[in-house]
Amino acid sequence: MAANLLNARDMALHACLCAASRPLSAYDLLDARRAAEPRIAPTAIYRSLTKLEKAGLVQRVATLNAWIARPPKLPAEPSVLAICDSCGAVEQVAEAGVIQAVTDAVTRSGFHPNRPVIEVHGHCTRCESETDPIRSAPR
């Protein structure tokens, strides 16, 4: 009956995300898995990602329609994401206080918060210093 445990495929997807320096889309992962499982379909990828998300091992990046692995050090709650629009890297900022401030703010207006999504686009230290200031900021 109980089978919400992670299987080999789940672990493989998690490994892909851990190895990547940028968020990967579900279809990036699909392509990656096709080497080992040629007939795997999008549904299977999304089912795995849902499981991994519940386990706190991956987090979806809403503004990129993509996925990242969560560092094992961090607690299982979602974190604040700093997304570099230049190199695509995503830093996970462990700022419980900030998340609390956000949920407090909406609570103050009578809302009952459940799942905060906090993503900040901009440029990482390296990209900010390296290149000229003219940039495009994709959604």
Add this chain to the structure above:
Amino acid sequence: MAANLLNARDMALHACLCAASRPLSAYDLLDARRAAEPRIAPTAIYRSLTKLEKAGLVQRVATLNAWIARPPKLPAEPSVLAICDSCGAVEQVAEAGVIQAVTDAVTRSGFHPNRPVIEVHGHCTRCESETDPIRSAPR
């Protein structure tokens, strides 16, 4: 040369969003506009939405792939969104301090913030009190 002004179509889309009690997808807007402009295509909708967003009149809801009108009272900057997963309503919380706290947090880790996206899913006052606590929380 100058023609970044809003045209009748832009205003019509804005009016649709103002009249709606929930966020509308670009394709909801497309369907709505088809009554007046039967041959209008998705591209036109997105071009209008981009213009309206730059003008501070609409805001995209990243976690819903949908759009809302911004209350004229609020400044043109994006606001914190409180999204009810039960009735679908979105409240725009004007909490400049919270947004500042978020950008400060990522700045502290060396990031150069540019565009914060803060969306909190949960339940509004009415839905929280009205119904039983078993709910689904769509992405």
Add this chain to the structure above:
DNA sequence: CCCGAAGATGTTATAGAGTAACATCAAATG
């Protein structure tokens, strides 16, 4: 041992969101 329930997984197909590429039109300018 067999059967049936219940969840997991496979498979097919399609819905929904967004954009690329190119044609056409319209206004301004010299």
Add this chain to the structure above:
DNA sequence: CATTTGATGTTACTCTATAACATCTTCGGG
């Protein structure tokens, strides 16, 4: 008038995500 430049129209497509249904597996009860 000819040309340039930006806006808009049009077609077609890519990418993201899920619905719907088939199949398999596991396990408990008869």
